[in-house]
Amino acid sequence: xxxxxxxxxxxxxxxxxxxxxxxxxxxxxxxxxxxxxxxxxxxxxxxxxxxxxxxxxxxxxxxxxxxxxxxxxxxxxxxxxxxxxxxxxxxxxxxxxxxxxxxxxxxxxxxxxxx
Amino acid sequence: xxxxxxxxxxxxxxxxxxxxxxxxxxxxxxxxxxxxxxxxxxxxxxxxxxxxxxxxxxxxxxxxxxxxxxxxxxxxxxxxxxxxxxxxxxxxxxxxxxxxxxxxxxx
Numbered sequence: 001x002x003x004x005x006x007x008x009x010x011x012x013x014x015x016x017x018x019x020x021x022x023x024x025x026x027x028x029x030x031x032x033x034x035x036x037x038x039x040x041x042x043x044x045x046x047x048x049x050x051x052x053x054x055x056x057x058x059x060x061x062x063x064x065x066x067x068x069x070x071x072x073x074x075x076x077x078x079x080x081x082x083x084x085x086x087x088x089x090x091x092x093x094x095x096x097x098x099x100x101x102x103x104x105x106x107x108x109x110x111x112x113x114x115x
Numbered sequence: 116x117x118x119x120x121x122x123x124x125x126x127x128x129x130x131x132x133x134x135x136x137x138x139x140x141x142x143x144x145x146x147x148x149x150x151x152x153x154x155x156x157x158x159x160x161x162x163x164x165x166x167x168x169x170x171x172x173x174x175x176x177x178x179x180x181x182x183x184x185x186x187x188x189x190x191x192x193x194x195x196x197x198x199x200x201x202x203x204x205x206x207x208x209x210x211x212x213x214x215x216x217x218x219x220x221x222x
Contacts, residue, residue, distance in 0.1 A: 044213055044214070045159065059210075060211075061210060094159075101161060102149075102159075103161050105160070107157075
């Protein structure tokens with residue numbers, strides 16, 4: 001059973017770049033597609049995008065200009081960078097398996113954007 | 116983007132009740148719909164994919180139906196563990212989009 005764990009700073013200043021990593025265990029990162037999803041406090045879910053180990057990506061147009069993802073096969077990790085953050089980017093960020101529906105999720109990590 | 120609209124937003128029910136949640140898509144998504152359960156402070160868990168396919172380990176009291184633009188999630192004989200928020204999600208096209216959620220509360 002694949003397990004995912006998000007990690008990264010819990011506090012980011014406005015206009016800076018949010019950086020998160022998802023560590024995959026129980027399965028090779030080369031075996032699947034990997035997505036990022038976020039949830040502002042008390043609100044619903046928003047798909048950010050996916051990455052395949054081959055480098056193929058697809059991002060939500062609402063965030064596309066600010067999102068970058070990457071895969072590190074040697075560490076079995078994939079990463080998210082979101083630039084020029086504002087308070088509206090404050091959310092719990094989840095990594096998950098898949099590009100259609102999302103079978104396995106990490107526990108999520110709260111990122112707060114504040115000075 | 117395809118808009119997903121769930122109803123109701125909140126539902127009050129008792130243990131043993133049969134509960135139905137509706138999810139409507141702004142355009143046809145065939146059967147490319149998933150349902151998730153989320154409890155406070157936890158990640159969502161996949162219940163159903165392809166509108167009606169129950170995930171392994173999910174109790175059989177959960178069922179999904181529908182195609183095109185209208186879908187339902189039914190919970191037969193609601194159990195204490197089922198009080199949670201439920202989300203639908205379409206994967207017919209990009210960007211993937213979720214409904215706003217339906218909170219199932221204890222009556």
